[in-house]
Amino acid sequence: MTVPLLSLQGLTKAYPGVVANDTVSFDIGEGEVHALLGENGAGKSTLVKMIYGLVKPDSGKMLLRGQPYEPAEPRQARADGIAMVFQHFSLFDALNVAENIALGMENPPEMRDLAARIREVSETYGLPLDPYRTVGDLSAGERQRVEIIRCLLQDPKLLIMDEPTSVLTPQEVEILFKTLQKLQSEGTSILYISHKLEEIRTLCDHATILRLGKNVGECTPSETSARDMAEMMVGSTLQTPERGSREFGEVAMDISGLSVPAPSAFGTALKNVHLTVRKGEILGIGGVAGNGQDELLGVLSGETLTEPDAVKLHGQPIGKLGPTARRKLGVLAAPEERLGHAAAPDMSLTENAMLTGSVREGLEKNGFLDWGATKDFAERIIKAFDVRTPGPGNAARSLSGGNLQKFVIGREVLQDPDVLVVNQPTWGVDAAAAASIRQSLLDLAAKGAAVICISQDLDELMEISDSFAALNEGRLSAPREAAGLTVDEIGLMMGGAHGMEVAHV
Amino acid sequence: MIRLEKRPQPSRAWSMATPLVAVIATMIVGGLLFAALGKPPVEAIRTIFWEPLFGEFSFYYRPQLLVKGAPLVLIAIGLSLGFRAGIWNIGAEGQYIMGAIFGAGAGLAFYPSESFLIFPFMVLAGAFGGWIWAMIPAILKTRFGTNEILVSLMLVYVAEQFLASVSLGLLKNPEGFGFPGSRNLQSWDAAHNAELLTGTGMHWGVVAALIAVIFAYVLLNRHMTGYHIRLTGEAPRAAKFAGVNPTRLVLFCLGTSGALAGLAGLFEVSGPSGQISIDFNVGYGFTAIIVAFLGRLHPVGILLAGGLMALTYIGGDIAQSNLQLPAAAIQVFQGMLLFFLLAFDLLTNFRIAIGKPEVA
Numbered sequence: 001m002t003v004p005l006l007s008l009q010g011l012t013k014a015y016p017g018v019v020a021n022d023t024v025s026f027d028i029g030e031g032e033v034h035a036l037l038g039e040n041g042a043g044k045s046t047l048v049k050m051i052y053g054l055v056k057p058d059s060g061k062m063l064l065r066g067q068p069y070e071p072a073e074p075r076q077a078r079a080d081g082i083a084m085v086f087q088h089f090s091l092f093d094a095l096n097v098a099e100n101i102a103l104g105m106e107n108p109p110e111m112r113d114l115a116a117r118i119r120e121v122s123e124t125y126g127l128p129l130d131p132y133r134t135v136g137d138l139s140a141g142e143r144q145r146v147e148i149i150r151c152l153l154q155d156p157k158l159l160i161m162d163e164p165t166s167v168l169t170p171q172e173v174e175i176l177f178k179t180l181q182k183l184q185s186e187g188t189s190i191l192y193i194s195h196k197l198e199e200i201r202t203l204c205d206h207a208t209i210l211r212l213g214k215n216v217g218e219c220t221p222s223e224t225s226a227r228d229m230a231e232m233m234v235g236s237t238l239q240t241p242e243r244g245s246r247e248f249g250e251v252a253m254d255i256s257g258l259s260v261p262a263p264s265a266f267g268t269a270l271k272n273v274h275l276t277v278r279k280g281e282i283l284g285i286g287g288v289a290g291n292g293q294d295e296l297l298g299v300l301s302g303e304t305l306t307e308p309d310a311v312k313l314h315g316q317p318i319g320k321l322g323p324t325a326r327r328k329l330g331v332l333a334a335p336e337e338r339l340g341h342a343a344a345p346d347m348s349l350t351e352n353a354m355l356t357g358s359v360r361e362g363l364e365k366n367g368f369l370d371w372g373a374t375k376d377f378a379e380r381i382i383k384a385f386d387v388r389t390p391g392p393g394n395a396a397r398s399l400s401g402g403n404l405q406k407f408v409i410g411r412e413v414l415q416d417p418d419v420l421v422v423n424q425p426t427w428g429v430d431a432a433a434a435a436s437i438r439q440s441l442l443d444l445a446a447k448g449a450a451v452i453c454i455s456q457d458l459d460e461l462m463e464i465s466d467s468f469a470a471l472n473e474g475r476l477s478a479p480r481e482a483a484g485l486t487v488d489e490i491g492l493m494m495g496g497a498h499g500m501e502v503a504h505v
Numbered sequence: 506m507i508r509l510e511k512r513p514q515p516s517r518a519w520s521m522a523t524p525l526v527a528v529i530a531t532m533i534v535g536g537l538l539f540a541a542l543g544k545p546p547v548e549a550i551r552t553i554f555w556e557p558l559f560g561e562f563s564f565y566y567r568p569q570l571l572v573k574g575a576p577l578v579l580i581a582i583g584l585s586l587g588f589r590a591g592i593w594n595i596g597a598e599g600q601y602i603m604g605a606i607f608g609a610g611a612g613l614a615f616y617p618s619e620s621f622l623i624f625p626f627m628v629l630a631g632a633f634g635g636w637i638w639a640m641i642p643a644i645l646k647t648r649f650g651t652n653e654i655l656v657s658l659m660l661v662y663v664a665e666q667f668l669a670s671v672s673l674g675l676l677k678n679p680e681g682f683g684f685p686g687s688r689n690l691q692s693w694d695a696a697h698n699a700e701l702l703t704g705t706g707m708h709w710g711v712v713a714a715l716i717a718v719i720f721a722y723v724l725l726n727r728h729m730t731g732y733h734i735r736l737t738g739e740a741p742r743a744a745k746f747a748g749v750n751p752t753r754l755v756l757f758c759l760g761t762s763g764a765l766a767g768l769a770g771l772f773e774v775s776g777p778s779g780q781i782s783i784d785f786n787v788g789y790g791f792t793a794i795i796v797a798f799l800g801r802l803h804p805v806g807i808l809l810a811g812g813l814m815a816l817t818y819i820g821g822d823i824a825q826s827n828l829q830l831p832a833a834a835i836q837v838f839q840g841m842l843l844f845f846l847l848a849f850d851l852l853t854n855f856r857i858a859i860g861k862p863e864v865a
Contacts (some may be wrong), residue, residue: 047703086723090611126644187819240558302748303745303746322748322750323745323746323747323748324748325748327748333746335746337742339740340740340742340743341740341742341743341746342743342746343740343743344736344739344740344743344744345739345740346514346515346739347739348742351732354732355736355743355746355747356746356747364729367728367730368727368728368729369727369728369729369732371727394514394516395513395515397513397514398513399516
């Protein structure tokens with residue numbers, strides 16, 4: 001019997017109040033692409049942090065090629081041939097590719113030699129990259145290449161990838177997969193973390209599924225249906241949101257020929273955006289992060305003011321109206337960034353309910369605040385959206401990301417909007433809660449509201465939207481009917497491979 | 506290894522306890538400092554904290570507490586509104602001077618009328634003087650994006666020059682034998698901010714300070730403007746999302762703090778000080794910044810902090826004269842208080858954990 005590359009045996013790690021990993025055991029074979037599946041909070045991140053030496057396990061052991069392996073810090077893990085590409089890039093925008101890579105090395109070689117090696121490695125693996133380009137100018141996919149190449153320069157035996165495709169267009173995903181397959185054919189093992197099941201089915205040889213910190217099962221992805229894997233992840237039967245057939249009414253919101261300069265040096269300018277959404281319609285807006293999503297939400301919510309005629313509600317110009325005036329008219333929004341934008345971290349949930357609820361819920365009279373009514377409103381949100389918290393007096397920052405997201409979406413949905421704009425409504429939310437948020441958006445549309453859903457999760461958009469458009473470098477593609485769109489077409493609307501050369505592996 | 510761990514939410518118990526813990530720590534370390542200077546530590550601490558309140562001459566010192574505390578509280582309340590929203594008015598001293606000049610000037614224009622309208626008119630003029638002086642940094646900030654810290658601070662020095670100029674010119678007492686300084690308002694009944702109850706130190710400025718405390722409390726806890734102020738301070742982007750108009754907020758916060766500082770100046774010039782003179786201002790506007798933070802920007806806290814600050818000033822003076830403590834030691838003692846308060850304040854949001862750090 002062959003010795004596995006890395007064998008995890010009974011790893012346990014507890015944090016105050018939660019057991020992140022409970023006696024998790026599995027093996028990763030040589031040259032195997034191993035998927036680690038699980039919902040948010042299932043303990044995937046903690047597990048890979050233990051492998052990468054960022055976190056020390058409470059008990060259990062790891063064997064690397066049969067030898068005990070106890071990395072005290074990432075440097076040691078790297079020395080033992082384990083590399084990791086994080087979900088969030090740690091790159092400096094103002095430096096070029098080679099400089100960024102040199103910063104992460106123990107003994108960086110001469111810049112010229114390093115650049116030559118970057119070129120060599122990047123071409124071998126079909127990830128063309130110019131070492132002298134400034135990182136700030138790169139697309140998300142290209143930035144990820146920088147991180148991958150940084151790892152490949154160490155010649156790793158095990159490459160850990162944390163949700164690598166969440167920032168990529170379908171075409172970019174395809175390029176990445178070719179690279180990973182080439183690495184695999186050369187004998188490198190890959191530990192691939194994701195909750196995108198179709199990806200795992202095409203790429204991975206073996207999958208381990210975590211739920212609430214425990215290893216709840218293993219499977220061979222290519223022989224298991226996505227639905228079965230999802231149910232193993234969730235531990236119960238999945239509710240698919242139901243969409244009844246709906247009649248669309250008249251145009252509710254209308255943007256025509258809108259251009260807005262970039263708010264900051266690394267922001268995105270909106271260029272000639274046209275958009276209409278009818279009553280009862282859900283317009284899905286896809287696109288890779290950083291292509292103008294925040295800016296578009298700002299224009300719709302009233303945080304960014306424009307020419308009056310650029311944004312119209314039921315034919316009336318509202319471009320010059322601020323957020324409060326728009327809320328009065330029934331235009332509500334839920335921004336992507338929960339802490340600091342949608343909610344104030346140190347304020348209680350009651351105070352955060354006041355943040356957008358004051359006008360429509362009648363929480364304010366002549367400037368004076370009715371905290372009793374606000375607390376009731378916060379409690380209604382907590383109840384209706386199953387927000388897990390001891391009570392409305394708790395600070396927003398004490399809630400987990402998913403719970404706060406439910407609160408933020410619930411706060412807007414319960415105010416009965418005519419037009420609701422949401423950005424990344426289910427980001428970081430577990431599958432069951434995501435399904436209920438999507439259901440609430442569908443219910444809202446069924447009652448005749450117009451919904452604009454900006455999201456990077458294409459599966460989500462396909463599930464709920466009636467029409468689909470994509471943002472790419474601040475331009476919005478012409479909306480198309482969502483039913484019948486293929487992945488390739490969506491990818492092209494999102495900007496294809498963003499001008500990245502297709503891999504020649 | 507000792508390290509700090511962020512609490513999931515601010516600890517209420519610590520937020521109440523820190524001022525007390527800070528005062529105790531100041532007493533201990535201050536006592537050590539006095540002992541090192543060869544003075545009896547317990548005696549010195551007792552002199553500072555006990556003597557003004559309950560000592561032999563407390564009948565004289567107690568009114569002084571109100572006289573010194575009132576302008577500090579009045580100014581600090583105004584400053585705290587802006588500080589909460591991240592709008593930094595450092596120039597309350599200048600607004601205090603301008604309030605005194607405008608108020609005294611408005612009154613003296615009608616000298617020697619004995620109309621009962623003169624004092625109310627002076628109050629309005631004093632508030633206006635402070636307000637208009639604060640509007641300069643406010644408008645420069647909202648129109649041209651200048652830094653209100655620098656502009657408001659530099660306007661203090663402009664106001665001081667202006668004070669010297671009117672003391673020597675426009676407002677100089679025509680019957681003052683050529684000495685700089687205005688007529689003494691204490692000897693003109695219509696303009697005199699006299700004690701409301703003789704021997705208590707209670708004058709209109711004290712009343713105004715108490716009203717300001719209540720006003721600020723209601724504003725911050727029950728009114729939309731106060732909610733917007735807190736929201737802007739805690740999460741500026743969320744405030745914008747909530748519909749806060751930053752321009753209006755800057756004008757409101759700077760305007761209110763300016764008007765309150767102006768009022769403090771007017772009550773001082775028409776009461777305890779009595780006249781406009783070159784050395785009229787003694788630093789209330791700057792000390793109020795400390796008071797605002799010592800009271801953790803909370804109205805009730807500021808009321809207590811103003812009292813405590815006045816106490817250490819008066820007690821410090823007594824200790825200087827009775828125990829021959831150097832003035833510098835008293836200043837170190839006062840600085841220590843602020844230092845300990847800010848240091849212990851950390852424990853509201855963090856807890857001390859002992860053990861190996863971990864990346865979670």
